[in-house]
Amino acid sequence: MQGQAAAPAAGTVLNALANGTGSAFAIDEYTTATVELRESGPVEGTVAEDPDADTRLIEACVERVVEDFGDGQGGTVRTESDVAMASGLKSSSAAANATVLATLSALGEADALSREDACRLGVDVARDVGVTVTGAFDDASASMLGGVTVTDNTTDDLLARDELSWDVLVYTPPERAYSADADVGRCRSVAPMADLVAELALDSEYARAMTVNGLAFCAALGFSPDPMVEAMDRAAGVSLSGTGPSFTAVGDRDALAAVRDVWSQREGRTWLTTTQTEGTRIT
Incomplete structure (x- = not known):
């Protein structure tokens, strides 16, 4: 009774903390979850990159899937990730997605849920565990x-989905920022700008949308906009990702390579990747 799945990380077009509408895009970096089930007992989780990491989310995802589709199984879940935790690149969402599909696979129930409903299950668990606002x-x-995707996070409705072929530049500073610790009040103060970003995103103006989002949320969350300014004259769009501290820029690869040369002078990790259109998959 073993299953494995890989879920892509993602960058931000619109942070949903301001007005409940959010937008993000998948990137070609992954979190992989491996689930091994036994007939009974507790669920124990580990994170390969950090033995002391909080494993409540991945454990609870296994427990919820077993509750809905299994017969009281226990077991283990282990995640490995290409991206750092609490870096703004949606590592928690990717871990939940991979764990849900891996557990369904381990139970022989890979087709029991649509991808949207499997996603919603993980979102429900994340709310219950308290890792997301x-x-x-x-x-x-x-x-x-x-x-x-563009979503209404107050109702978990999918408003739009497009497939884009972007090159993506990612800069991740060494510090970490947990989304559950974000100042929600300050984020809601930029709701007028978030409303504009939502309009742009629903008009498929994703690159312009993310730049407006980035400026607004750098101000709300206290991040320097300097990485954005360094990229604006070359990238099609650039933004703070999530609640930080990472930044993502999209556009032409040669132009982004020039931005990489600038961002690489900063402390942290900078790398080029692409968008991903397949989503989470059982491996």
């Missing part, structure tokens, strides 16, 4: 379905 249906749907 909004439920992060925008982040989770981009990771589960691939491409770029």
Whole structure:
């Protein structure tokens, strides 16, 4: 009774903390979950990159899937990720998505849920565990379905989904920022800008939308906009990702390579990747 799944990370077009509408796009970096079930007992989780990491989310995802589709099984779940935790690249959403599909696979129930409903299950668990303020249906749907999604996080409705072929530049500073610790009041103060970003996103103006989002949320969350300014004259769009500290820029690969040369002078990790349109998959 073993299953494995891989879920892509994601970057932000619109942070949902301001007005409940969110948008994100999947990138070609992954979190993989391996689930091994036994007839009974507890569920024990481990995170390969950090033996002391909080494993409540992945454990609770296994427990919820077993509750709905299993027969009291226990077991283990282990995640490995290409992206750092609490870096703004949706590692929690990717971990939940991969764990849900891996557990369904281990139970022989891979087709029991649609991808959207499997995503919603993980979002419900994330809310219950308290690792997210909004439920992060925008982040989770981009990771589960691939491409770029626009969502209403207050109702978990998918408003739009597109498939885009972007090159993506990612900069991750060494510090970490947990979304559950974000100042929600300050984020809601930029709701007028978030409303504009939502309009742009629903008009498929994703690159312009993410730049407006980035400027607004750098101000709300206290991040320097300098990485954005360094990219604006070359990238099609650039934004703070999630509640930080990572930044993502999209556009032409040669132009992004020039931005990489600038961002690489900063402390942290900078790398080029692409968008991902397949979403989470059982492996």
